[in-house]
Amino acid sequence: MSDPLSKTLSEKLTLTPNFEDADAFFAALTQAHTGLTRAESDALNARLIFVLANHIGGSAALNTAIATAKAAHATA
Amino acid sequence: MTKIFESPLYAYHRSPDQDAAVPVRHPVLIIGAGPVGLTTAIDLAQLGVPVVVLDDNDRVVTGSRAICFAKRPLEILDRLGCGQQMVDHGIGWSRGKVFSRDRAIYDFNLTDTPGHKRPAFINLQQYTFERLLVEKIRAMQAEGAPIEIRGCNKVEAIGQHYDHVTIEVDTPEGSYTLEADWLIACDGARSPTRRMLGIAFDGEVFEDNFLIADVVMQANFPTERWFWFDPPFNPGQSALLHKQPENVWRIDLQLGPDIDKEREKRPENVIPRLKAMLGEHVEFKLEWVSIYSFQCCRMERFVHGRTIFAGDAAHQVSPFGARGANSGLQDADNLSWKLHLILTGKAPNSLMESYHTERAEAADENILNSTRATEFITPKSDMSRLLRDAVLDLAADQEFARPLVNSGRLSTPCTYRNSPLISADALAGPALTCPGSPCPDAPLSEGHLLDKLGNRFILLTIDAEAPDAFEECGVRAERLALSVRDDPSLTLKRQYLGDCPAGVYLIRPDQYIAARRDSYDDRHFRAALRRATGKE
Numbered sequence: 027m028s029d030p031l032s033k034t035l036s037e038k039l040t041l042t043p044n045f046e047d048a049d050a051f052f053a054a055l056t057q058a059h060t061g062l063t064r065a066e067s068d069a070l071n072a073r074l075i076f077v078l079a080n081h082i083g084g085s086a087a088l089n090t091a092i093a094t095a096k097a098a099h100a101t102a
Numbered sequence: 103m104t105k106i107f108e109s110p111l112y113a114y115h116r117s118p119d120q121d122a123a124v125p126v127r128h129p130v131l132i133i134g135a136g137p138v139g140l141t142t143a144i145d146l147a148q149l150g151v152p153v154v155v156l157d158d159n160d161r162v163v164t165g166s167r168a169i170c171f172a173k174r175p176l177e178i179l180d181r182l183g184c185g186q187q188m189v190d191h192g193i194g195w196s197r198g199k200v201f202s203r204d205r206a207i208y209d210f211n212l213t214d215t216p217g218h219k220r221p222a223f224i225n226l227q228q229y230t231f232e233r234l235l236v237e238k239i240r241a242m243q244a245e246g247a248p249i250e251i252r253g254c255n256k257v258e259a260i261g262q263h264y265d266h267v268t269i270e271v272d273t274p275e276g277s278y279t280l281e282a283d284w285l286i287a288c289d290g291a292r293s294p295t296r297r298m299l300g301i302a303f304d305g306e307v308f309e310d311n312f313l314i315a316d317v318v319m320q321a322n323f324p325t326e327r328w329f330w331f332d333p334p335f336n337p338g339q340s341a342l343l344h345k346q347p348e349n350v351w352r353i354d355l356q357l358g359p360d361i362d363k364e365r366e367k368r369p370e371n372v373i374p375r376l377k378a379m380l381g382e383h384v385e386f387k388l389e390w391v392s393i394y395s396f397q398c399c400r401m402e403r404f405v406h407g408r409t410i411f412a413g414d415a416a417h418q419v420s421p422f423g424a425r426g427a428n429s430g431l432q433d434a435d436n437l438s439w440k441l442h443l444i445l446t447g448k449a450p451n452s453l454m455e456s457y458h459t460e461r462a463e464a465a466d467e468n469i470l471n472s473t474r475a476t477e478f479i480t481p482k483s484d485m486s487r488l489l490r491d492a493v494l495d496l497a498a499d500q501e502f503a504r505p506l507v508n509s510g511r512l513s514t515p516c517t518y519r520n521s522p523l524i525s526a527d528a529l530a531g532p533a534l535t536c537p538g539s540p541c542p543d544a545p546l547s548e549g550h551l552l553d554k555l556g557n558r559f560i561l562l563t564i565d566a567e568a569p570d571a572f573e574e575c576g577v578r579a580e581r582l583a584l585s586v587r588d589d590p591s592l593t594l595k596r597q598y599l600g601d602c603p604a605g606v607y608l609i610r611p612d613q614y615i616a617a618r619r620d621s622y623d624d625r626h627f628r629a630a631l632r633r634a635t636g637k638e
């Protein structure tokens with residue numbers, strides 16, 4: 027059986043600043059879209075979401091991620 | 103090939119009931135001789151409850167419907183003594199391929215659970231399935247079992263009373279009236295019973311149409327399930343190819359909404375579609391073509407007074423994941439022993455409420471699964487299509503994305519979490535066998551565990567002491583004493599004990615676990631048996 031404490035931790039979504047290099051990530055992401063059509067870009071973003079979501083894995087964290095993203099839009 | 107659905111299987115015969123001066127009262131009448139009505143009838147008759155099945159027709163289902171039958175229904179049929187016939191007539195399969203556009207993205211293998219007698223699935227045509235059930239009924243009749251099928255008996259009207267139901271039946275020789283203590287409506291998705299009683303059937307209706315073609319060919323496609331998303335031969339839609347016994351192949355092509363069904367069904371339009379899929383050179387013969395659309399709906403309540411709804415009449419799902427007949431058989435399994443106890447005065451009528459609670463939970467689970475599969479296969483918006491396609495593109499290269507691909511989740515039995523019949527867990531054992539779960543099978547030195555359970559309450563002891571039997575309020579539980587040593591493969595230990603040295607299980611007649619504990623305790627198990635029969 028897995029340790030209940032580590033399970034809660036892994037299900038918790040990090041919402042404090044956590045990027046090793048935020049500017050570099052933003053640049054890399056923008057760069058990845060260079061030269062793509064809108065449809066290709068949309069598809070790339072979608073694939074990226076699934077790659078990242080699998081890394082998180084835990085349902086609670088993923089649900090928090092969706093809710094966090096939705097909430098930011100509502101107040102924009 | 104002679105089509106079995108063209109010859110009568112239970113031809114009309116005049117019943118003495120039609121000449122009775124006053125309507126004859128039966129303990130149980132079943133409307134509908136589909137898979138669910140027939141199974142319920144067999145189960146009840148084996149428990150000694152006299153039963154009459156009425157069907158408006160006199161033969162098996164026309165054309166092609168269910169083909170995949172899952173492990174749990176096969177286990178139920180084993181309990182009824184006709185699982186082996188189904189397996190002998192069916193074909194096993196475990197491998198599949200998923201295609202996206204013009205490429206095969208991955209293969210899968212549904213490995214059977216080691217130690218279980220039955221495979222995850224067999225493929226068998228619904229008409230053969232129904233024929234074998236009717237043959238079982240004929241064999242039971244020959245031995246004097248109280249079971250009868252009346253063909254060309256169409257139920258036309260229903261009257262509900264406090265302690266019985268009256269029905270009006272139309273036959274080729276005019277109509278007659280019957281009464282029943284309990285009426286079981288297994289009359290399919292369009293249930294006339296539901297309509298006559300004015301009960302709603304709510305849910306989601308899907309607009310897509312699907313072309314079903316059963317073709318006979320000597321092709322050397324392997325016995326696998328092949329599923330295509332957006333293939334070149336059916337752009338923007340899906341396709342399925344699956345093998346049935348006797349060189350019959352099921353082809354299922356999504357056609358989209360707003361089509362001319364009559365036109366699409368004509369062979370001159372079907373054949374080019376199939377050639378595009380199978381290849382110009384492949385020789386085949388069309389056995390059956392139909393077009394269906396589907397809905398995911400259920401009744402709010404499955405029990406209305408003395409009328410009980412089961413199978414498609416109570417709940418309907420999309421075919422993805424093969425949950426229709428498979429869940430209907432589990433309704434039969436759940437309902438028969440309860441009705442038997444009620445009719446023999448060993449349980450209160452209110453026990454029937456638990457049929458609704460348990461099977462509605464299962465129906466919700468099935469509807470959830472099949473709605474999700476439907477959304478993946480036929481995305482409803484541009485964004486859901488984009489996300490779906492992203493999953494498919496990833497799945498080709500990345501194993502992690504494959505669990506997201508949903509071309510139908512295979513049917514597994516529901517664990518009842520909201521049931522009033524289930525006692526709190528008192529064993530630190532595996533979650534697989536917590537109370538409310540169906541018993542998983544295990545190999546024993548002689549035969550399999552499930553074959554030893556039968557259709558009565560069992561007190562299963564594994565390396566634990568207990569009395570040989572006990573009786574509580576007229577219901578008996580018999581001990582089945584086992585030891586982990588009875589199963590050298592240790593499946594029994596793994597599934598029922600985990601790290602515990604011993605365990606005692608109270609198992610219901612439908613092979614669901616009602617209670618478990620680390621040792622036998624008279625008060626605990628008596629209370630559990632009362633609870634399992636609706637008396638707590």
Ligand SMILES: Cc1cc2nc3c(=O)[nH]c(=O)nc-3n(C[C@H](O)[C@H](O)[C@H](O)COP(=O)(O)OP(=O)(O)OC[C@H]3O[C@@H](n4cnc5c(N)ncnc54)[C@H](O)[C@@H]3O)c2cc1C
Nearest residue numbers: 134136137138158168169170257289290413414426427428
């Ligand atoms: C294309 C397709 C593929 C499918 N594939 C699968 C699959 O692979 N696996 C699976 O498990 N399920 C599958 N299903 C679903 C499955 O066919 C149904 O769930 C199943 O037939 C339901 O059985 P039933 O006994 O509840 O109802 P039905 O089979 O519909 O039987 C109802 C019976 O009631 C009778 N009846 C109706 N009205 C009256 C009346 N007034 N009086 C007397 N009798 C009446 C009818 O004649 C009929 O015999 C599929 C369905 C379709 C359409």
